Amino acid sequence: MSATLMVQDQFLLHNWHVVAHSQDLQPGTVLQKRLLGEDIVLWHNGDQALAWQDFCPHRGARLSLGWIEKDNLVCPYHGLAFNTDGKCVLVPATPDQPPPARACIQTYHIQERHGMLWVCLGTPQNDIPAIPDWEDPSFRKILCGPYHFNSSPLRVIENLIDPTHFAFVHKGIFADSRRPEVTHYDLESHPDGISFKFGIWELDPASGDPSAPMFFATYQYRLCQPLLGYFQRRGDNDSCMNLFFMVTPVDEEECVLSFWVVENFLYKIPDSAFVAMENQIMSQDKVIVESQRPKRLPLDLQAEVHLPSDRYSIAYRKWLKQQGVTFGSI
Template identity: 30%
Template sequence: MLVTRQPTLRHFWYPVIPLGELETGPKPFELLKEKIVLWLDGAGKPVAVRDRCCHRSARLSQGKVIDGNIRCPYHGWSFDGAGVCVKVPQLTHGLIPRTYRVDSYRCEERYGYVWVCLDEPLLPIPEIPEASDPQFRQIHEFYEVWHCAGLRLMENSFDNAHPHFVHSSTFGVEQEPVPPEPDFFEETEFGLRMKYILPVFNNTVQKQNLQMEETRTVRISEGTWYMPFIRTLKITYPNGLIHLIFTAATPIDDRSSQLVQFCLRNDTEAEATAESVIAFDRVVTLEDKAILEGTDYDVPLRISKEQHMASDKPGIIMRHKLAGLLKERGEGERGKDEG
């Protein structure tokens, strides 16, 4: 499946940039190969429009924000957050033609990030109860480009067979390669949920983060997949610590995804510093990245195109559900071998 050739994927919300990055001026982003520009309007709210001036196609992201509107760097035309041209310095009569406008996109702030939907949303932005719970703190972890398909990253997040090999130097138990059966598994209309208990090893950094001395422990993992490329992984340890990871693989183009990851924890900075938490998750994510960036970016939704085993059930369901949604909306899978 080539994401840029599936119009349905334009109907989902994606986190595209940390809100704080817009405080220094407009920023460009490429979402599903659509070039957009984001900035803060006069009320301090994020807005997004197509990153092309309707006059001579200059990149608006190279311009400036003046009184909440973005000014084109080429001839000084200004546009508001709805894409309407509100000022043309060369016009002395002040009447601006209605055709002077650029495409605008739905834009919201949530969890410290700016979210964009290119077309009418099929779903709202996922709700994460812990994000508004005062017992939890939020730690922003990673914002970087991964050269892999978002679906590969989502499948990897629910793959219980890979940790003991990919993460053998951080928490995996390579001597026990048979993955545990899920304690709970449920499909939702636009996703799935699963719960399982995974035996893990604790290295020095992880012992500090978990406030425990044991070398070996178990963690109760509750994973939720939100179609198409968002997941949360809520990990509960025997001592009551909860480490909830939010990960989004925002599709830049067919080959690349913008990784957005933060975590929510019910402890304090005094118990485990944000720096140490990020350091451990950094090693784990790089272990995944090294493998995923070597996989084929054109993930086939047809199950017969790749081989599978029992622990691949979540990924198989993801493929079935995506294929079903595309069919329901009058689309078929468009990949390298599809017309």
């Protein structure tokens, strides 16, 4: 008896996806996660983190309900023990007999980077991208999330790359409807993603005064994978903020967003206050994104009305279609 990987989206299958924060998987712990509609188990034997299909080949029980013993993961149903290669090495009911050769687990690629655990269910086609200024000691790093959305992961990414909603959904926090216009610059599509640059009018989040004068800021975006990317906001005096966003596709209409903020000029805002501000921004996005219908992103450009200011989301949808992305789309 076996479980068959049901992921049909070959492009996302061979991408890296964040599944947990590194601190969540301490040595000796077992976690249950879901990625691309597949149940997976994460466990740490003290030397390494491992990611497997959450399925015992004996009677189909969840291995994530089990425990770690002598560097093996033990199934909670009949005590079968599996080594780090995913092979059964012990059947307690018949300890003197070798386990069946078929008693093995589907294993997945796993890496730890940027304080996160990344899993690829297929064969990795690309490296996990670097975060700009990550190694610069003058930059502060703040991890925000996880934020859970009952919506397509593609809808969440499209919301992140849409600057025209800032002045309305996030009015008074970092943008305002007094100056909703967006100045568009470059837009380029590449085989491995899209990049673009725009300018918007902003409030100073450190001032706490939504009626204060606004100033113009430019943003450079780069989508490295369908569910992974970053933006850089550069200002005067070498001030810079990078926001590296990672959307985990749990199911076609469920996902989790986390992001790193790497910046060098907002030290007036303590880490806790910064996270609280981002939590407020994400709660505003969550209400809107979860209200969208259909929940899955339409890749047919005739399915929704498009405006001239939608140039980045249109480019994103075209690129997804070119790459054959189907998970979370219609």
